[in-house]
Amino acid sequence: MKRTVILLVCGLAFLSCTRPKPAALPETKTQNANGGRHEAASEGNAVELTPEAQQRAGVTVTPAAVxxxxxxxxxxxxxxxxxxxxxHVRPLARGRLQEVLVKAGDRVASGQVLAQLDTIEAGELAAQYNSALSELQRFKIQMAAQQRQVERNRRLVEIGAAPQKDYEFSLAEEQALEEKIRGQESAVSGLSARLRRFGINQAEGNPSPVTAIRAPFSGVIIRTSAAHGEVVDPGAELFSLADLSSVYVQAQVYEKDLGRVRAGQPASITLDSYPGEHFPSRVVSISDLVDPQTRSAAVRCQVSNSDGRLKLDMLAMIRFPTSTKRAALSVPADAVQTIEGKSVVFVRGSPYRFSIRPVEAGLTSEGRTEILRGLNEGEPVVSKGAFALKSVLLVRKLGEKE
Incomplete structure (x- = not known):
C-alpha cells in the first residue's frame, strides 16, 4: 500500500511535466548484441519528460557496457x-505431566514455564524436608528448655543446694543438643538444595511435589513431545528450544566446487520470500566429509536474524564470490526495474522520450546487473531516476483503465 501511494504521488508530479503524446510509432524488431531480439517500444510503453522534469527526477543516462x-x-x-x-529440555526426575503450556512454534522468554510436572522424587524430598524441619524445630525447643535447666543448676550449685555433678550433666546435655541442631540444620540445607533443583521454593512453606519446567533461555520451541497426563522419565526429551537470533544457511556444495569456497569467506543470501533483499553472511564451516552418493559436502553460512524473518527450513540461495572475472554486458543495478513481474530498463530514444525495454537480468555484482538478453552494448539506459519513470508509466496506465 505504501509503495502504491509513492508511485501515485511521483507519477502525478511528473505527468504534469511530460510532453504531449506524438503519433503512435510502428513496431519494429532489431537484433541485440546477445543474439536475442527485442521489440521497439510502442507509444503505450514510452514515457516523455521535459528536461526540467528529468532534472527534478534526477534522471541520469548511462550506456550499457561490457x-x-x-x-x-x-x-x-x-x-x-x-x-x-x-x-533439549528434559525433566530431572520421573513424573507425570500435569500441564503442557507451549507448543511447537511458540516464542518463549528465559525462565518461562513450559510445563508442570508432578514428580515422585520431588514429593518424597518435600516429605523428607518437612520431617527434617519438624525435627529441627523439636531440637530447638529442647535446647531452650535445657538452657533454662543449665542456668537453674548453676544457681543451685552456687548456693550449695545441688551437687556440682548435676550442673555438669545438664551442661553436657546442652552441648549434645547443640550438635544435634547443627547436624539437623545441615540435613535441612541439603534437602532444600535438592528441592531447588526441581524449582521448588521451600521458603513458601509446605513445598508441593509439582515442579515447573522452565525455558533455559529465550527462543522458539522447534519441537515438542510432551503430552498432558504422560508419565516421563529423566532421559525423555520434552522440548527442543532454539535461539534463532542467529541462524545457519546450509547448502551442499559439489566436490568440484569446494576449492572455490573457504572458511571466513563472505556470502550473500537471497530468499524468494523477500525478493530484492540480500542478507550478508559468512562461511563458518565446511564439512570434512564428502557424501559418496552426491559427491558434495555441507557448507554452513551464519546469518544474523535478530528480526526473526528467517524461518527454519526456508529455502535460500547462497552466492559465493570467486576470484574469476568474466566480461559481460551490464548496467547499473538501479537501472533494472520490475513491471508486472518482468525485468525492464528505460532506453532513451530522444532527449525527451524513454522507452521500456524488457530484458533478461542475470546476477548483480558490485552495483551492476548483468543483462543476458534484450539490450545492446552502448545503448543509453536510465541508470538513475528509473523509478520515477516507472511511476509515471504506471499512473498513466491506471488512468487509462479508469
Missing part, C-alpha cells in the same frame, strides 16, 4: 538453527 564482472558460485540451501543455540 565490463569484467566477478563470477559467483550459486547454490541452494536451507535455514537451520545454530547447533550451540539449541537446548
Amino acid at each position: 565490463i569484467p564482472m566477478t563470477q559467483y558460485l550459486q547454490v541452494t540451501g536451507s535455514v537451520q538453527p545454530v547447533d550451540s543455540s539449541v537446548a
Whole structure:
C-alpha cells in the first residue's frame, strides 16, 4: 500500500511535466548484441519528460557496457538453527505431566514455564524436608528448655543446694543438643538444595511435589513431545528450544566446487520470500566429509536474524564470490526495474522520450546487473531516476483503465 501511494504521488508530479503524446510509432524488431531480439517500444510503453522534469527526477543516462564482472558460485540451501543455540529440555526426575503450556512454534522468554510436572522424587524430598524441619524445630525447643535447666543448676550449685555433678550433666546435655541442631540444620540445607533443583521454593512453606519446567533461555520451541497426563522419565526429551537470533544457511556444495569456497569467506543470501533483499553472511564451516552418493559436502553460512524473518527450513540461495572475472554486458543495478513481474530498463530514444525495454537480468555484482538478453552494448539506459519513470508509466496506465 505504501509503495502504491509513492508511485501515485511521483507519477502525478511528473505527468504534469511530460510532453504531449506524438503519433503512435510502428513496431519494429532489431537484433541485440546477445543474439536475442527485442521489440521497439510502442507509444503505450514510452514515457516523455521535459528536461526540467528529468532534472527534478534526477534522471541520469548511462550506456550499457561490457565490463569484467566477478563470477559467483550459486547454490541452494536451507535455514537451520545454530547447533550451540539449541537446548533439549528434559525433566530431572520421573513424573507425570500435569500441564503442557507451549507448543511447537511458540516464542518463549528465559525462565518461562513450559510445563508442570508432578514428580515422585520431588514429593518424597518435600516429605523428607518437612520431617527434617519438624525435627529441627523439636531440637530447638529442647535446647531452650535445657538452657533454662543449665542456668537453674548453676544457681543451685552456687548456693550449695545441688551437687556440682548435676550442673555438669545438664551442661553436657546442652552441648549434645547443640550438635544435634547443627547436624539437623545441615540435613535441612541439603534437602532444600535438592528441592531447588526441581524449582521448588521451600521458603513458601509446605513445598508441593509439582515442579515447573522452565525455558533455559529465550527462543522458539522447534519441537515438542510432551503430552498432558504422560508419565516421563529423566532421559525423555520434552522440548527442543532454539535461539534463532542467529541462524545457519546450509547448502551442499559439489566436490568440484569446494576449492572455490573457504572458511571466513563472505556470502550473500537471497530468499524468494523477500525478493530484492540480500542478507550478508559468512562461511563458518565446511564439512570434512564428502557424501559418496552426491559427491558434495555441507557448507554452513551464519546469518544474523535478530528480526526473526528467517524461518527454519526456508529455502535460500547462497552466492559465493570467486576470484574469476568474466566480461559481460551490464548496467547499473538501479537501472533494472520490475513491471508486472518482468525485468525492464528505460532506453532513451530522444532527449525527451524513454522507452521500456524488457530484458533478461542475470546476477548483480558490485552495483551492476548483468543483462543476458534484450539490450545492446552502448545503448543509453536510465541508470538513475528509473523509478520515477516507472511511476509515471504506471499512473498513466491506471488512468487509462479508469
